[in-house]
């Protein structure tokens with residue numbers, strides 16, 4: 151797996167890799183896209199590649215320059231973070247002073263502004279002159295949620311690279327590429343909605359998987375109204391965690407008859423199949439469960455009502 155193979159926004163990744171391979175890096179970039187995309191991670195890879203001393207497969211990860219980057223110690227990298235709510239003109243002037251001298255260990259300064267949207271208009275104007283008259287030994291990388299966060303004059307001087315959220319399939323492929331077993335990667339990418347960070351956190355969370363097993367067991371053991379109470383007690387301590395899992399399972403049961411491939415809860419396939427004929431009732435029951443819990447009905451009692459509804463009984467409780 152190369153450093154460029156990050157989950158999400160393959161188009162941005164290939165644009166930047168293409169610029170490196172063709173040796174035609176622009177003097178200023180704007181990476182624009184919502185939170186949850188890989189702007190910062192890809193900026194780090196791109197900066198390593200710009201400084202890399204290897205003559206192929208940049209960034210190589212092993213040359214002295216790559217090692218300085220990976221250790222966070224490259225003297226020609228300048229990161230201007232927003233310490234306060236805005237980045238003002240004085241901070242930009244200090245930055246410009248720092249890059250007015252020759253780079254120390256490479257042929258160019260790299261300037262990263264991770265929250266470029268926080269530059270005040272005056273700070274953007276201070277930056278503009280340098281963007282308009284590139285010196286050839288500096289590359290600027292500005293990150294923002296949208297190009298609209300920056301002045302039109304700044305936008306016209308930067309190469310815009312758009313970032314979009316990865317699809318579920320792209321995240322699945324990236325997890326497989328990173329060495330994960332295919333079934334696990336498919337399950338995690340679907341449960342996380344394609345959010346790579348969330349997928350990795352879920353993967354490592356043993357309690358979460360134990361809870362999914364308890365929900366699965368409660369649903370599987372539900373065999374009629376009489377079993378509602380004991381099955382509800384299986385989840386008595388799981389109010390916050392079990393609700394979203396039950397909601398996913400109910401939605402899956404609803405979509406299963408028309409589109410079995412759209413199911414998210416692949417680890418509960420047998421349960422989803424079991425409840426498919428009751429999909430609508432199951433989902434309405436989960437919605438009622440949420441409402442009851444928010445109106446202070448005890449979790450176990452409200453859960454028992456749901457289990458009554460989906461096991462052939464009839465709840466007497468009315469909202």
Ligand SMILES: [Zn+2]
Pocket residue numbers: 201202203204208209210211212213214215216
């Ligand atoms: Zn290198």
